Amino acid sequence: MADFLFTDGRSRTLTEKFARLNWTLLLAIATLVAIGTVSLYSTADGSFHPWAEAHALRFIICAGLAITIALISPQVWMSLAAPIYIIALIALALVPWFGAEAMGAKRWIGVAGLKFQPSEIMKIGLLLALACLYQKIPADKISRPRTVALALLIIAVPVVLTLRQPDLGSAVLFAVVGLAVLFAAGVSIWYFLAGGGGVLALGPLIWSNMHAYQRQRVETFLNPEADPLGAGYHIIQSKIAFGAGGLGGRGFMRGTQSQLDFLPEKHTDFIFTMIGEEWGFMGCGLILMVFALILINLLWIGLRAKSSYARLISFGTGMVIFTYMFINMAMVTGLVPVVGVPLPFVSYGGSSMVTLMVCVGLVMSAHIHDNVRLDRSGARAVW
Amino acid sequence: MAYGNLSDTRSKEIFSRRAILIGSAQVAGFGLLAGRLYQLQVLQGQYYAPLAENNRISIQLLPPVRGRILDRNGVVLARNEEQFAVSIIPALTADLSETLKRISEIVPLSKQTQQQLLAKAKKHGTNRALVAGDNLSFQQIAAINVLAPQLPGVETQTTYRRRYPGGKSMAHVIGYTGDVSSRALDDDPVLRLPGIKVGKIGVELGFEDRLRGRAGRRKFEVDARGRIIRDLEMRDAQAGDDLRLTIESDLQDRVMSRLTGERCSALVVLDVNDGSILSLGSAPTYEADRLTGRLSKQEWKELSDGKDHPMFNRATRGLYPPGSTFKMVTALAALEAGVLDSKEKIRCSGRYSLADQSYNCWKRHGHGAVDLNRALRESCDTLFYEVANRTGISKIASMAYRLGLGQTYECGLLLQKKGVVPTPDWKRWRLNASWLDGETILAGIGQGYVSATPLQLAVMTARLATGREVVPCLTQEKKKQRTRFKKLKINPKHLSAVRAGMLASVYEPGGTGKSVQIAGANFSIAGKTGTSQVRANSTKRKAGQLEWEMRDHALFVCFFPVNRPRYAIACVVEHGGSGGKTAAPLVREVIKDVVDYDRKASALKRSRKKSKAKVEG
Incomplete structure (x- = not known):
């Protein structure tokens, strides 16, 4: 710890660090996990097994992980940014050869009996890499074409690799979060305007390069009723479930749509539908409010942060959570095509829980250690 | 350090502005989601709620047993012969080809038939029942029923085939039954049952209303795969009337x-x-029994258009x-x-x-x-x-x-x-x-x-x-x-x-x-x-x-x-x-x-x- 530089000249004690942990943020997340646990209990026909207890247990472990990460100085994480990103990149590149296939896509890699998704590590790696990059580049050089090109390359490589798997959800997430971070970091607005124009022009080209199943999803989205027993089935059943829920819901464990298996993947991607049916508009509204609370909290941390790293890591984490949440909810309510994206903290699933909690841990690490001066001049050494 | 501080202040300013801008975009996103939920749940809830109910409740029609036809002294001229069939719902089976193999130990199914059934399952989707064999013996059906708990998706059914003990001498009076032609469809839901037979000619046609009987109804709750969760309502089918003719x-x-x-x-x-x-x-x-079984096109042509038109009354x-x-x-x-x-x-x-x-x-x-x-x-x-x-x-x-x-x-x-x-x-x-x-x-x-x-x-x-x-x-x-x-x-x-x-x-x-x-x-x-x-x-x-x-x-x-x-x-x-x-x-x-x-x-x-x-x- 000797080589850390402290703005106030001294390091904080462990007790002080604990006191500075974002307990509101953790509590809000715990609320979502609790709602998720209750819903998983209902999904399993009133049983903690197999999902509810695992979900709660995972959160407890992940919360411990997040707090541990939070107690470690951001300088350590900054120094790990490049290795994490590069490892994630290599793993992503290896998926086509070593990956296990599931639902027509290779996304998982098995190492020593543990399966993990390289795209999840990449979410952390990408956030860290971008936050570090802008921490180390002076504000006046951010909009230089070389810097922008480097940042775009950092985003584009994982996007291309995940699209190839194919994992549309992660690719969209990388692109949206990465570009949002670039925007927040202060990259000239002209790049974005030019880029937006370019995408509009390239749209047809992208369409022609999409997988048949991806196009099908888009088409199904545009008119789900056209093929009620095919791909549009899920969306129709999901909308029926929401509608059946009404204002106050059909009651805990009383949603026939979910209890009778009309909903697909109701413990993961379609859990919000089940909540919508059993708890109604009120329940959905509550979840939206808790998410808003989390996002406001993260934004607040970002606005008060003293370094670019802290600002961008909290902003980026907020962006990841928002993007996940928005795509998931928009998907199950039929606003966007079916993209396999979980609802953060509520859906069952280890990978996304770990990823998100690591991000939250990084945010809290930056927040707790806001007295640590982060080096700008070291940029050349790392990059 | 001054340079760094200045730079920090500047990027903080830009960040604050842009983060709040994106924050407002997120607020719009929240508004969109809330609006969509309000639309689906509060405004259109009335529309969707019955759909969920329809999803849940399934109605099965139970076919009535057709009435018999007797002569003036009570001699049976048309009766129903019980036939046993075994069918498979592929969606409920663990492994269709394995299930077929197990069944073929009891009901001989050639490799070719098994292939055909597998192809059929692929073509029609896995929720449609496949008839693996009909006209089974009582022993076979009993053996399958014993095995059934180990073979999910396998069901046995009793169907009826119309038999005419009166043979050739009664054919012109009694007539025969056959599949419902689309022309003959009336409001009776019975006619939409698979495998139901109706009178085509003779007494079978002339007294169709009396012989047919009325369908029963079984209302039950199903899950998305069509599996029955529980019965809600049951009304037995009403068998058709027996008909006594003046014929001796x-x-x-x-x-x-x-x-x-x-x-x-x-x-x-x-x-x-x-x-x-x-x-x-x-x-x-002609022999009416032939017409209720499987009849080739050639045989049908022989009967209907053959020499002296044997089916002409x-x-x-x-x-x-x-x-x-x-x-x-x-x-x-x-x-x-x-x-x-x-x-x-x-x-x-x-x-x-x-x-x-x-x-x-x-x-x-x-x-x-x-x-x-x-x-x-x-x-x-x-x-x-x-x-x-x-x-x-x-x-x-x-x-x-x-x-x-x-x-x-x-x-x-x-x-x-x-x-x-x-x-x-x-x-x-x-x-x-x-x-x-x-x-x-x-x-x-x-x-x-x-x-x-x-x-x-x-x-x-x-x-x-x-x-x-x-x-x-x-x-x-x-x-x-x-x-x-x-x-x-x-x-x-x-x-x-x-x-x-x-x-x-x-x-x-x-x-x-x-x-x-x-x-x-x-x-x-x-x-x-x-x-x-x-x-x-x-x-x-x-x-x-x-x-x-x-x-x-x-x-x-x-x-x-x-x-x-x-x-x-x-x-x-x-x-x-x-x-x-x-x-x-x-x-x-x-x-x-x-x-x-x-x-x-x-x-x-x-x-x-x-x-x-x-x-x-």
């Missing part, structure tokens, strides 16, 4: 065996008092010129019109001339002076030419209607032919031509446009015998509902003059129907032959070397016993040559059969009465 199966068998001696023929036995049809035969015939649908059997109609019409006295004698020279045309009597040298009795007995044509000319076509036609020709009867035998009782109006409507006097002459002897079915001829005979408006019936129940038939309001003297002629035709010298006589019988028969011309072929007719298709139809109608009429019979032998030589001997044998039946029936009745008296005593 023993008599029918005998009639049919006599008819099949001829190439194409039809015969109807009526009870003249209640109109019940005791026997309705048509030859050739000649008794109700065959139209024949009645020939001389129509002479009673002409005679009664003339007597009632007052243009003929029963004692009046007319000279027959073998030919009758009207205008520039001449009409031959069948006896080329003529009968000499004939009265009505003799004309009926010897079937003299000349008298009826003259009488028809005097009476006029409209009076003859109206008498024909009164005696039951030119109409169909509501007796459950559908698709009856109406036949033709020609009038000038009919000719104008049908042929757009005006009536010629010569056509009245021809109609007077049952030729020309006149045509009738054997069933109509039997009804005509029954009406002559009783003087009442006999209507045929086919079910016991209808017979019981009936009060006595209305009187025809024909002068009894005229009726008995005609009957006397028919009696003379059987018993007196020169009678054309003498071959119907039964030696030693204690009752007498009144009958009339008919030999109806298929086409003009006078030169070759005598030579007896005509092709079968060119020969005359042989007809015979009769009723007996004369003093207290009980039965009426009408018989047509297609291209049989002559009524007296072909049809009358055939009818004689049938009369013997009817007498046998009558004796048995009255013995049965007496013993019933006796036992009833005993019980009461």
Whole structure:
């Protein structure tokens, strides 16, 4: 710890660090996990097994992980940014050869009996890499074409690799979060305007390069009723479930749509539908409010942060959570095509829980250690 | 450090501005989601809620068991044979090909069949039941039921196949059942059940409503895969009624065996008092059981379009010129019109001339002076030419209607032919031509446009015998509902003059129907032959070397016993040559059969009465 530089000249004690942990943020997340646990209990026909207890247990472990990460100085994480990103990149590149296939896509890699998704590590790696990059580049050089090109390359490589798997959800997430971070970091607005124009022009080209199943999803989205027993089935059943829920819901464990298996993947991607049916508009509204609370909290941390790293890591984490949440909810309510994206903290699933909690841990690490001066001049050494 | 601080301040400013900008975009995103949820849950909730309910609740129709058909003594003519089938719902199986393998240990399924079933499952989706085998033995079904708990998705069903123990002799009366054609779909949900059969022809069709029964309903909760969670409501199916016919199966068998001696023929036995049809035969015939099983296109073609059309019911649908059997109609019409006295004698020279045309009597040298009795007995044509000319076509036609020709009867035998009782109006409507006097002459002897079915001829005979408006019936129940038939309001003297002629035709010298006589019988028969011309072929007719298709139809109608009429019979032998030589001997044998039946029936009745008296005593 000797080589850390402290703005106030001294390091904080462990007790002080604990006191500075974002307990509101953790509590809000715990609320979502609790709602998720209750819903998983209902999904399993009133049983903690197999999902509810695992979900709660995972959160407890992940919360411990997040707090541990939070107690470690951001300088350590900054120094790990490049290795994490590069490892994630290599793993992503290896998926086509070593990956296990599931639902027509290779996304998982098995190492020593543990399966993990390289795209999840990449979410952390990408956030860290971008936050570090802008921490180390002076504000006046951010909009230089070389810097922008480097940042775009950092985003584009994982996007291309995940699209190839194919994992549309992660690719969209990388692109949206990465570009949002670039925007927040202060990259000239002209790049974005030019880029937006370019995408509009390239749209047809992208369409022609999409997988048949991806196009099908888009088409199904545009008119789900056209093929009620095919791909549009899920969306129709999901909308029926929401509608059946009404204002106050059909009651805990009383949603026939979910209890009778009309909903697909109701413990993961379609859990919000089940909540919508059993708890109604009120329940959905509550979840939206808790998410808003989390996002406001993260934004607040970002606005008060003293370094670019802290600002961008909290902003980026907020962006990841928002993007996940928005795509998931928009998907199950039929606003966007079916993209396999979980609802953060509520859906069952280890990978996304770990990823998100690591991000939250990084945010809290930056927040707790806001007295640590982060080096700008070291940029050349790392990059 | 100053530079760094300045830089920090600047990027913090930019970040704050842009983060808040994106934050507002997120607020818009939240608004969009909340709005969408409000739309789905609050605004359209009323629309979606019933959809969820429909999803959950499934209704299964339970097929009713079709009613049986019995003869007048309770002999079963159509029944349902239980058949066991095994089906698989692929979605519920752990592994379809493995399941098939297990089943094939009990029900032999060839590799090829297994492949076909797998392909079918792929094609139709995994929720549709596959029939892996039908017509299983009881042992097989029991073995599968024992295995069923280990084989999810495998189900056994009981289906019914219609069986006709009456065989060939009943086919034309009973008909058969088959798949529902889209044309026949009515509102009854039963018809939408897979595998349901409906009557296609005969009694099966005519009494479809009674035989079909009503579907039961099972309402249950299902999950997305269609698996039953629990029953909500159950209403058992209502079996169709058993139907008791007036047909006597023993008599029918005998009639049919006599008819099949001829190439194409039809015969109807009526009870003249209640109109019940005791026997309705048509030859050739077919095996109805074949039609309820699997029938190849080739076999179907053979049956429906084959030689002599075995599926064609000649008794109700065959139209024949009645020939001389129509002479009673002409005679009664003339007597009632007052243009003929029963004692009046007319000279027959073998030919009758009207205008520039001449009409031959069948006896080329003529009968000499004939009265009505003799004309009926010897079937003299000349008298009826003259009488028809005097009476006029409209009076003859109206008498024909009164005696039951030119109409169909509501007796459950559908698709009856109406036949033709020609009038000038009919000719104008049908042929757009005006009536010629010569056509009245021809109609007077049952030729020309006149045509009738054997069933109509039997009804005509029954009406002559009783003087009442006999209507045929086919079910016991209808017979019981009936009060006595209305009187025809024909002068009894005229009726008995005609009957006397028919009696003379059987018993007196020169009678054309003498071959119907039964030696030693204690009752007498009144009958009339008919030999109806298929086409003009006078030169070759005598030579007896005509092709079968060119020969005359042989007809015979009769009723007996004369003093207290009980039965009426009408018989047509297609291209049989002559009524007296072909049809009358055939009818004689049938009369013997009817007498046998009558004796048995009255013995049965007496013993019933006796036992009833005993019980009461």
